[in-house]
Amino acid sequence: MTKAIRFSRTGGPEVLEFLDMDTREPGPGEIRVSNRAIGLNYIEIYFRSGVYPVPGLPSGLGTEGAGVVDAVGEGVTGFAVGDRVAYAQAPLGSYAEQHVLPADKAIQLPDAVDFETAAATMLKGLTVQYLLRQTWPVKAGETILFHAAAGGVGLIACQWARALGAKLIGTVSGPEKAKLALDHGAWATINYKEENIVERVRELTGGDMVPVVYDSVGKDTWETSLDCLQKRGLMVSFGNTTGPVSGVNIGILNQKGSLFVTRPSLAGYADTRPRFEAMCGELFEMLASGDITADINQRFPLADAARAHEALASGQTTGSTVLLP
Numbered sequence: 001m002t003k004a005i006r007f008s009r010t011g012g013p014e015v016l017e018f019l020d021m022d023t024r025e026p027g028p029g030e031i032r033v034s035n036r037a038i039g040l041n042y043i044e045i046y047f048r049s050g051v052y053p054v055p056g057l058p059s060g061l062g063t064e065g066a067g068v069v070d071a072v073g074e075g076v077t078g079f080a081v082g083d084r085v086a087y088a089q090a091p092l093g094s095y096a097e098q099h100v101l102p103a104d105k106a107i108q109l110p111d112a113v114d115f116e117t118a119a120a121t122m123l124k125g126l127t128v129q130y131l132l133r134q135t136w137p138v139k140a141g142e143t144i145l146f147h148a149a150a151g152g153v154g155l156i157a158c159q160w161a162r163a164l165g166a167k168l169i170g171t172v173s174g175p176e177k178a179k180l181a182l183d184h185g186a187w188a189t190i191n192y193k194e195e196n197i198v199e200r201v202r203e204l205t206g207g208d209m210v211p212v213v214y215d216s217v218g219k220d221t222w223e224t225s226l227d228c229l230q231k232r233g234l235m236v237s238f239g240n241t242t243g244p245v246s247g248v249n250i251g252i253l254n255q256k257g258s259l260f261v262t263r264p265s266l267a268g269y270a271d272t273r274p275r276f277e278a279m280c281g282e283l284f285e286m287l288a289s290g291d292i293t294a295d296i297n298q299r300f301p302l303a304d305a306a307r308a309h310e311a312l313a314s315g316q317t318t319g320s321t322v323l324l325p
Contacts, residue, residue, distance in 0.1 A: 003325070004096035005305045008058040010050030013306035013313075016061070024100050026073035032100045033085060037119035039064030039094070040300075040308055040321040041152070042241060047092065048309065060093030061305070062323075066109060066118035067099075076103045084109040088122035089267065095305055097325040104273055107280045112288040120294040120320035121156065123266065125283040127238070128156045130269035132164065133282070135262060136212040136234050140165030143205055145213045145228050147221055148241070149186055150177035152320040155295050157214070158184040163291040169204055171197060171221075173315065180318055184295070197221075201228045212236060219243045223252075231257035238264055295319035 002023050007015040026032045044061050046052040066086040069079055079085065086109045087094075090101035109118055132138045138161060146161070148154045149170020161168035162185030170186040172178045178189040190200045201209060213225040216239030225235055237245060253259040270276040286292040298321040300308040311317050 002097045003302065004093065005061055005302065006058050007048060007061065010048065010057075012049070013309040015048065016306045016309070018303045018305070021096070023098060026071050026076075026100050028074040029076060029102055029104070030073040030100050031069050031076060031079050031085075031103045031106060032071040032098055033065065033067045033087070033106070034070045034098050035065045035067040035094065035096065035119075035325050036115035037066050038062055038096075038302065038323040038325070039088075039119045039123055040298075040305075040312060040323055041123055042239070042312060044095075045309060045313055054092060060091075060095060062094035062096075063090045063092060064088045064119060064123045065090070065094040065099060066115040066122070069106075070098070073103075079103055079106065079108075084111075084115075086113075086115075086118035086122050088126055089270065095302065095323060097302070104276075107277065110284050110288065113284055116296055116299075116322050116324075117287060117294040119322050120152070120296045121283065121287065121292070122280075124153045124156050124320065125287070125292065126266055126270060126279050127153055128160050129279050129283055130264065130266060131214055131236060131238065132157065132160050132166075134269055135236050135264050138164050138166045138212075141167075142212075143167040143169065143187070143208075143210050145169045145171070145201060145210045145225070146186075147171045147213075147215050147217045147225070149181040149189065150318050151216075152295075152317075153216065154181065155184045155319050156292055158186045159292045160286065161185060161187075163286065169201060169210070177318065197224050198227045209233070214238065216240075217242050219245050222248070226252065226256045226259060229257065229259055231259075233257065233259055235259060235261045236264065237261065296322055298322075299324055 069083045085106045087106045167187035170181040215225045218240030220242035297319040
């Protein structure tokens with residue numbers, strides 16, 4: 001038997017149950033990981049609440065974790081029992097003591113990266129990797145705008161941008177989060193509850209505005225983000241914490257300066273094994289060098305996943321959060 005979080009209906013955090021489950025043996029091409037730490041991400045709230053559909057109910061939750069391989073299925077090469085591994089795109093169900101996943105979704109974990117760091121940074125760190133290194137390859141000296149700079153993804157972006165020599169302007173909800181972002185490498189912050197984002201970007205850039213905006217907020221910041229862009233700038237919409245952007249007249253991109261828009265995802269960039277390995281390699285190098293730290297500011301027992309969801313949804317968390325089996 002193994003312990004796992006499951007939900008039989010969509011809804012609030014109260015639908016999450018901590019249950020005894022039968023231990024499943026890995027099938028062909030699969031491995032079973034005994035989790036040592038599990039990543040918590042906002043997308044799991046979407047699955048739990050029904051914003052994003054799950055394959056079926058009852059369902060597990062979570063796609064990210066790190067631990068030790070304890071069983072290997074037929075035909076698996078490159079992994080053996082006892083290997084330290086991490087994963088970020090597994091099938092739903094990582095909120096568990098053990099998780100069975102396709103071997104090609106896992107990566108060998110270097111000794112320099114501990115389990116909690118891996119669980120806290122795989123999904124968020126790989127997201128920042130594709131955003132800053134592929135979607136818009138950020139160059140030294142560039143000024144960029146990044147929403148929610150004090151969140152888990154945001155703090156990694158602040159550090160990565162600093163390592164690249166870029167000037168990251170981060171939006172935050174208050175002075176404590178502003179300090180956090182600045183301490184992690186943000187060049188400047190904007191308190192969106194007290195300051196006008198567009199006017200402040202114009203002031204910080206001397207009227208030039210920015211070539212790229214990274215926006216995980218969604219519908220509430222859509223037009224604001226567009227108004228912060230230079231002509232022919234790129235709007236990177238990679239999340240929707242306030243709801244999805246919809247009903248947009250594409251002509252607005254012309255009106256605001258022949259703008260570009262993309263809606264990327266990790267699955268669209270880590271879509272082959274070589275790309276996935278290269279992205280992980282770069283992330284692990286950044287972690288090992290100290291250019292990026294995990295900033296795990298909250299730890300919850302796996303059994304308290306509902307409480308962790310409440311804290312995340314209400315904005316009480318900063319940096320990364322992990323669940324511990």
